[in-house]
Amino acid sequence: MPLEIISGRVVAAGATETVLTMSGNDSNTIRNFETSKKAWILQTWTQNQGAGIWKIRSPRWHDNVQGLRFRVPIALPYPLLHPGYPQPVLPQDNLLLSLSGSATAGDFDVASMLIYYESLDGSQGRYMKAQDVKSKIKNLMSVEVTTSGGATGGYSGAAALNSTFDLMKANTDYALLGYICSVNSPAITIYGPDTGNLRIGGPGLVGVRPYITNWYLKLAEYTGLPLIPIINSANKAGTFAEVLSDENSLAPITNFIFAELG
Numbered sequence: 001m002p003l004e005i006i007s008g009r010v011v012a013a014g015a016t017e018t019v020l021t022m023s024g025n026d027s028n029t030i031r032n033f034e035t036s037k038k039a040w041i042l043q044t045w046t047q048n049q050g051a052g053i054w055k056i057r058s059p060r061w062h063d064n065v066q067g068l069r070f071r072v073p074i075a076l077p078y079p080l081l082h083p084g085y086p087q088p089v090l091p092q093d094n095l096l097l098s099l100s101g102s103a104t105a106g107d108f109d110v111a112s113m114l115i116y117y118e119s120l121d122g123s124q125g126r127y128m129k130a131q132d133v134k135s136k137i138k139n140l141m142s143v144e145v146t147t148s149g150g151a152t153g154g155y156s157g158a159a160a161l162n163s164t165f166d167l168m169k170a171n172t173d174y175a176l177l178g179y180i181c182s183v184n185s186p187a188i189t190i191y192g193p194d195t196g197n198l199r200i201g202g203p204g205l206v207g208v209r210p211y212i213t214n215w216y217l218k219l220a221e222y223t224g225l226p227l228i229p230i231i232n233s234a235n236k237a238g239t240f241a242e243v244l245s246d247e248n249s250l251a252p253i254t255n256f257i258f259a260e261l262g
Contacts, residue, residue: 003117012032012105017099023244051100054086078205089221127230141168150245157245170234178212241256
């Protein structure tokens with residue numbers, strides 16, 4: 001039951017809806033999974049330097065002309081879907097992703113989406129439902145990580161969970177409820193053995209803290225799905241936070257909010 005964030009960027013697209021250049025090893029093609037299982041786009045957002053249009057299309061959805069079309073503002077990576085009503089996707093669906101925005105030379109506009117798979121061969125992360133986490137909480141704690149973003153519009157600045165403070169208890173499970181970041185950025189991500197080595201994440205949004213602080217918790221509560229990542233402290237040195245950056249080399253300090261489980 002893995003999660004995965006995928007992202008991409010356009011450069012000085014202006015008013016032209018431009019196909020994304022995908023970040024890192026991300027692909028606009030939905031992963032292959034058993035047809036008896038399900039998968040959804042849980043949430044999507046953009047970090048634009050000019051107001052624009054974010055469009056997600058598929059010939060296998062309602063229509064392939066406008067599909068999911070959003071007017072997006074400048075500088076605010078707001079979640080665009082209601083978290084309780086995700087968009088179903090099908091195996092190996094080739095999504096058409098386009099974005100418009102700033103016309104300034106060198107400006108990157110960046111878009112992301114978070115996808116949930118009921119099952120995915122070769123990558124099974126550890127996740128729990130909200131009510132199961134709530135029944136096991138012993139303490140809340142936060143882990144601060146500093147990520148230094150690059151200027152190429154991709155994921156960068158990887159820093160281990162224990163790179164700033166190393167205070168997790170030995171051989172203990174922690175539920176990742178959400179996070180707080182110091183500056184707006186396209187996305188705050190995390191990956192490691194407990195996420196099936198797939199990158200997961202959410203918008204690097206400073207202004208709407210009640211939602212982002214509980215990012216994974218709220219997604220799990222709204223959908224009833226097991227969406228809260230469970231990370232064991234034995235994997236802290238091999239679990240990495242990153243920032244999805246634009247050309248401005250953003251370097252957010254992020255506090256990841258964990259619940260120690262008993």
